[in-house]
Amino acid sequence: MFATAPTNGSGARSVRQVLKGESRKMLQETTSIEAREQAFQLTAPRARILIVVDNRLAGRQLARMLMQKGLASVRAVTDAGRALIISRLYQPEIVFLDVTLTGDAYELARALRQQAGQAELRLIALTNSIEHSTREQARSAGFERWLVTPVTQEDLNGLLDDKSGLT
Secondary structure: OOOEOOOOOHHHHHHHHHHHHHHHHHHHHHOOOHHHHHHHHHOOOOOEEEEEEEOHHHHHHHHHHHHHOOOOEEEOOOOOHHHHHHHHHOOEEEEEEEEEOOOOHHHHHHHHHHOOOOOOOEEEEOOOOOOHHHHHHHHHOOOOOOEEEEOOHHHHHHHHHOOOOOO
C-alpha cells in the first residue's frame, strides 16, 4: 500500500472521538434540521475505498482528493495481485480501478465483484478514453461509473454526490 489515511493511529482515533462527541453535543443542543444534518455527517461511517492504479503519483493524488472530501478510509495499490489481497482483507465499498492497468483490468473488476459476493461494491473505472467501446467494456465488466483521467476535484465531487449508475 502506498497511500493510506491516518485511521489506525491513536492520534487519529482521539480526534475522531472528539469530533463525534462534539457532533452529538450539537445534535442535543439544536432543533435546526440543517445543524442536525451537519452533525450527523460528522458521525456518519466513512466508506472504505480502494484505489488500483499503476501510477503511484496518480494514486496519491486521488487518495488525497478523497481524504479532502472527508472519506478517511482510503487504500491504494499498484497491481492486480495486491488489489485482490487487500480487497479480501479490507472489504472496500468503492473501488477506483484504472482500466489501463497492466494485465486485464476488466478481469480484475469481475474478480473483485465475485470476491465481494453479496456485499455492495461500487466499481468506478479510471480511463483516459471516453470512447463508446471503452464504456461498453466497462459496463460488461461490472463498472457502474467511470472518470476520465486526470481526475479533478470537481469530477470527483460530482461522482460522489451522484448516487445513480453509469451516465
